[in-house]
Amino acid sequence: MKKGRIFEIREFTLHDGPGVRTTVFFKGCPLRCAWCHNPEGQSFEKETMTRKDGETVQCGQDWDAAVLAEDLLKNADIMRQSGGGVTFSGGEPLSQAEFLLQIIPILKSRGVHLAVETSGYADVETYRSVIAEMDFVYQDLKLLDEVEFRRWTGGDLKIVLDNISWLRKSGVPFVFRVPLIPGVNDSESSGGKFRAFAGKDMIEYLPYNNAAGVKYRMLGREYALKEVVS
């Protein structure tokens, strides 16, 4: 059985879907968004973060699906009572689809509402197999220009767009999430493009926060966007 590599499990996340939820942050992402606010979620390897006071935090723990499900289900009572559940985030959860497909049926069988936050950067089969099981999807929309997308994330926009066109037909409820990054995609014209792209679909904009850079220092890395945003 494939283990899942997780860098954080956070209770009572208020921004990740309906009801009282726990969000599971998957370690590892195929993209390298310059503004990434969870840099410890990029590498698939385990890492150590050093806090200002010198204490270290280990990032990345390997879980058996059954064990993680049991841990999450400790809160199944309040999740059910509040219409909440579990949200998979990251990193890119779809990069660990094999593990996801193990844990999803366990959680579903116990009536837990499931959501995922994804960049959509996954091959078609993977994307479809996971998304079809979801009760709700937060689908990132970062940039709509192929060149710009490659410049800022290192990825191929077409992969994302193909998955989005399937998502729109899938019937799975979703919302587009647009992180507004100063100097990257926050101009008025791109704002209008996002709106136009979304059409009748729901879209939410996430304001950029300067604090995003702090975790890079804890990882001993440079924050690429530092110059752009300060």
Added chain:
Amino acid sequence: MTDRIKSLLERTFDKEHRTFRRDVDWKPLLDRFIDEGIGDMERARIGLQEMLKAETPAFMDGERIAFLRTVKQIPDLHSDKEMDDRRAQGIAFGEKGVVFNITADFESAIRDGLGTRLDEMRARLIRCREESDAEGLEFLENAILSTEAVLGLVERYRAEAERRGFSDIAATLVKVPFKGATTFHEALQSLRILHFAMWCEGEYHCGLGRIDQYLYPYYDADIRAGRLTEESALEEMEEFFIACNRDSDLYIGVQLGDNGQSVMLGGVTPDGKDAFNDLSRLCIKACGELKLVDPKINLRVNKTTPLEIYKLGTELTAKGLGFPQYANDDVVIPALERWGYAQEDARNYTVAACWEFIVPGCAMDIDNIDAVSFVGALDAALRNAAGRTVSFDDVEREFFDEIQRRADAIVEKYRNVEILPGPFVSVISANCIENARDISKGAKYNNFGVHGTGIAVAVDSLASVRHLVFEKRLVTLLELVELLDTDFAGRPDMLAAAKDAPKMGNADPKADEIAKRLLDFWGQAFDGKKNGRSGIFRPGTGSAMYYIWHAREVKASADGRLSGQPLSANYAPSLDVPVKGPVSVVRSFTEPDLVPVCNGGPLTIEIHDSAFAMPDGVEKVAHLVKFFIERGGHQLQINTINRETLMDAQAHPERHRHLIVRVWGWSGYFIELEKTYQDQIIKRVELGVSG
């Protein structure tokens, strides 16, 4: 909010009411008391008479509910030396010695009027004469004079109101509080005067109790008669609430704001039916509009309370007021009944100044007589056990034995507790006139509450002892005690291991089972003990200010808390513990059976105010509260972390290690952020913007 209320609110913020104030030097009065050897009862009466005589009727423009403190100081009735002498003679006092931390029987006093009480007292006086009951005579004579003094000031207010053309106020004061109130407005005016007079008599932490219950008949009758609309009732209530914020800086308390003006909403009726009514709703609405610190709202709920009511409460929480504080009828009522309170009294409970559960009107409990430091007890126990060959169970037994010794010492210490008389508060309390005895001589209930402080730190420390000494065998008990003495100096590995041990608040059975056993033990530590006022001792989970004092009494603790670091207040996770989140905190803290330790003391949870920027934030937090209640929690307070907390976290990061700030899609520890980032978030909080 009407323009009139808006104006009153603004002028209260601007402290216009303070311009009416003056200083009075009461030293000559105290000297007279001492020189003439005047007794306690007479001093209380004369003090009130003189205080009220010194008051000048004052009105703020536009107000309809009169009474404003104009004399800053309340007379001291006893010198420090007199009190010390009594203590030296073996008499113990609860805090300052006067009647405090109770709620009077406002219900009957407002309904019947003080005139009725005077009639009753005069009739009772005759019986006392016939029975040659000197003590009864002394009480009643002074109580009558005290009541007349209150009515004397009312009459001066009435005359002045008439003179200045405030005919509404004058007309109301003709009637109340001498006669029973017949309208909502009269009831509020009467309550204002009665409450005002208690403070003038020297009582403090005077709670207002279940205003949505005892004011409801007037509200309901007015609404039915068309004399009142929901809007005009809201305006009345708001005016009354604003009035609670005027004299409050003159009230005696440990610090500003600690004035005990608590209100209890909701709960059940005497026959056990749901008591949350339109007036409860109105009170919540008034508080939400005014956003003032007083009165402090408490809300009684139970497992059948609908989510909608939790949402109403949470909307107040979202405003960052720090209330409502929730109390669980399913736990508190059985707890009070178990301690011998009659069912109808238990069902009528409210809170004292902070969170101690009391019965209004008929109890003279001293619900904060003292505290046992669990952290201190564990420290002593570890030192006792160190060097001997012991098992973990031995250590735990040693700990519990030490708690028992400390509990027994408290029983001894308070065998002879006296309370200084309060003839006026007795007049507006049940049974005092009939018994011809001041409330200080005893009421229907005369129990003492004892806090248990540092619960989480003690539990975490014991869990750490088991982890370090008995499971991992990293150190011996003796070595551990040395580490505590040296603040883990030179042993960062052991400090890290101590911090790594199970902690209460993470839904970890290894810590939670210790908490269960600790509170089970604490719950029976006073079984069979009487307090000398024919009452019992009620153990609780509160800390009041003791958590500061008790932290100073011990060095480091085995959980990795270093010397000088504080204990968590009341019933909350240790400050230095990273917890999974509020759901696990609720789970841990509702594992123990809280009925036997129900003196009061809330679980406190902090929620960042960005939570409430989301449209469904209120509902989610409401679910969390409901979850706490359904799991058998007794009392819960939710704080919305605001700018001040963040500023404090900047200055004292060590106190706020698990303060989490939530930004779009990720969360981080506030203290980990660079100052510029912190400033940015503080600014964001100021702007009320969140992602």
